Amino acid sequence: MKKITALLVAVLCMFTFNTAFADSAITRIKDIAKVQGVRSNQLVGYGIVVGLNGTGDSNKTLETLQSVTNMLRSFGVTINQSSLKTKNVAAVMVTATLPPFVREGDTIDITVSSMGDAKSIQGGTLIQTPLQAGNGQVYAVAQGAVSTGGFTAGNGGNTRQKNFPTVGTTPNGAIVEKTVEDDLGTNGTLSLSLAQPDFTTAARVAQAINLRFGSVAKAANPGRIDITVPPYYRGNVVGFIAGLEELPVMPDKIAKVVVNERTGTIVMGGDVSVDSIAVTQGGISISVTTEEDANQPAPFSYGSTIVTKNQDVDVTEDNANTIVLPATADVADIVGALNAVGATPRDVISILQAIKASGALHADLEII
Template sequence: MYRLLIAAAATLVVTSQASAQVRIKDITDVAGARGNQLFGFGLVVGLDGTGSRSTFTQQIAVDMLQRMGTTTQIFSQLPAESVLRSTSISAVMVTAEIGPFARKGGKVDVTVSAIDDARSLQGGTLIFTPLRGADGNVYALAQGPLSIGGFSVTVGGGGVQKNHVNVGRIPGGGLIEKEAPGELVRDGKATLLLKDPDFNTSRLIAKTINERYPGVASASDPGAVVLCQPTDLTKSATQLIAEVGLLEVRPDIPARIVINERTGTIVAGEHVALSPTAVAHGNLYIGVSINPLVSQPAPFSGGVTAVVPRVQVASSEQQARLVPLPKSTTVSDVARTMNALGVTPRDLIAIFQAMKKAGALHAELIIE
């Protein structure tokens, strides 16, 4: 029982204190200041026998050599799989994100992922690869040696591998060739977008800004606060947004419980409340074991020896007791009440789901 209490207390993470003061810039984004995803298709070379011999990859390598002007008579006479049989290459997808105000000539990090049957990208170098945006335009060029952050060694029938070796990064490997458009101010207005939209938080942000700069901010909806630059304010739009971002507010955090069923983690926020209810929870365990038995025929019977599986099924059920739960108004009360039941973290997940369905749990339940 003591171990169960410790496990439940460790897994139910609570935030019982009032929400802290946070900077506006940490809970909002500026409309127009967004990154852009880039992608490209390329080839990694220089692999130490860990590349791909697939026809797909070999054809890509041949096509690239032909585009570079490296053509011979054998290229036109033989199929790609016969021209080039190399295990030092791999076809890859290259991805990157360019910032909203990145300038031409700047650099970005790129991620390289194998899309063929290469065993490892360790020691490889990405060949010149254009990176395009959603509009099809080339915004950056990527090239350089890969950093894997792991290794893979195979000897004979065994091997050792650390981390994932089919994905690598090239820090600063993307050179920006075209700037992504970014527009902060439109029609004399800038908009702050809340990362977690909420009516009250939007109102509090506008109120805090207007206390410093009267008449500047208005909450247009739960997810946006519009900034209008007054004519008597000599600050630039960039300076105004920077100073507004440093102002602090106390966001209104909704009652919410987040459950990750894969890890058994439960995180409960502020304002989670319980109505008076009663909970009975028991566990049913079913075990199935298979033991192979050898059936030996009698001498001179003409039968053959056979292996027959012997299946055994056992079950046990823990006795459940009905526990009344009082009204709880804080998340600390909820944690103490749940831990007092002496249930495991996995049981807590099932209990929370049942209480939500019964209407006794007054919080948004998010299951991941």
Template sequence: MKTNSGKWFRQAAIVAACVLPLCAQPVWAERIKDLASIQGVRNNQLIGYGIVAGLDNTGDQTTQTPFTTQAIGNMLSQMGVNLTAEQATKLQLKNVAAVMITSTLPAFARPGQQIDVTVSSLGNAKSLRGGTLLLTPLKGADGQVYAMAQGNILVGGVGASSGASKVTVNHLSAGRIAGGATVERAVPTALGQGGFVYFELASTDFGTTQNVVDAINRGMGPGTASAIDGRRVAVRAPENMDARVAFLGRIENLDVKPVAGIAKVIVNPRTGSVVMNQKVTLEACAVAHGSLSVVVDGGQPQLGQGADIQVKQESGSLMNVKAGANLSDVVKALNALGANPLDLLAILQAMKASGALRAELEII
């Protein structure tokens, strides 16, 4: 009597033969829009100085922030309320705060478009929660006004205090207004120069730049793109603007296989953070690392006891660190040292100096 087991195994073998090669060779492709941007198409930063009103006695202490009082006096004078210099200096308004407003004007923004703004306390206000930003002009680097901001501030924190006790959740001195500014002036943006549009890669890499050129020429026709240097690519584009926009839309969605980046270890000594990419390798080496501590006991001078000073140094035996050909091996080798993050920073620097760490060490 025949069974279906043999047939099932043959079918499974055929499926495995077809699927396994695809799994063994993953394609790490990215779109051109994820790797590069169009030259000249950029955001512009805006900034402004304003006043937040409507706070619940959590505003600036005007005696310590004279610029808040001066700003309120100038604003009131523009609205027909004239105060003498003596009256202005005596203002004690705890429900207002001086703030800086920042925003980003996107490319191709037109008058009437709404953009988000971030409001940050400039003085010693305790909280901006519940406040309203008064009409504030936002200027660019050239000093021109490009947007006007106003609206209710959304603060993602909360706080409470009673006597000497205080509880704060998240940050209270900064908030955001969604669509809080209206664009008043557009920034001219040129979409290319003549018959060419230039793409700029996020980082300089000759291999990736050549892959971008090859992908564009395959997808849009030979001779469409050419590399200028290790970061820029010149693309022949249609003269008609409508056709050019559609042309660039197709180019941005072409897939490119980027060249693997250089091996790099990022170290932040302020936080003790260490991050490394998958290209980091490690040569075999020996490491000894011990810590030195000094303990000072003030003693009791009234009883005639002097200070007791002790110096201790923990033993740092020489440990053999095995070579690692991939990231998991490197992590295992470093974990075997049993060092804390701060000690690991010093060890990585010493490994780099000795040539055992095959990676670029960057301290941020």
């Protein structure tokens, strides 16, 4: 077994595909769980970008015509929509993320994306655009110069483009108008949500918290741990959460093998086990070649040259390599042994699938 493991390390450095082995490691609660209620909110709004250098929407973009008409009407300007020229204007969608705990007056970044046929929104200015959340309420207002980080240059068929000039950003381009209230531990309780729900991990997290703060935590389900804030931390909930996040815990994980058939990458956990098996790997190569011969007629026979084709079939059967591994072997030993006998990445993946189908592989096999 030691020889196989040593051979595995050497062979893996030589092959073009990668195999990774992962073991559980002690980590912080902060890295595997988050406090429920502490979340961001997505914002979206519709607006127009003005000041473009002839790279805006054409007159075929009806939403741009309608938007410009409505905007001018709000300023007391009445104009016939058919007479508008919108080449310096573009209709855009504005998106942003409202972080937790921001207050009125704080600024957030925005992304501006063209939704018409504008060639570029470089150098344009976004007109005041309300940004609303999924509940329809406005939480921020965006406005400002748009930076695309790209360009389109040229004329006719000879043009050059860098990045995507129809999408731009405005750092600190939106002002928060409404705060999302976060009642963090105000009722004396809070909950942690695991990034990967698991019964064992939830129990270990609750145990680690109870060892540090007393009997204050309970695993309600595989994905949530309910916690009662100790009385001496009621006035310092932030300090209590900071202490929770730094507690060490060893998360559990299911036995899983993930293979990427496109790149030949194999990633497996350390808990993967395999029953006693015998694997045979080999193949047959068939080569068909064609040779052309010219048959010349006899002298003075007034005949013509005849070309004949002779086909030669060559069949080569590689020696089948049989690998027998005991029940104590794991996937690392299987992959190492297959590498040693010259199996290709596709062969390794096919063999792993066959082992899983036989019931000898005690792990989830996921192909991406």
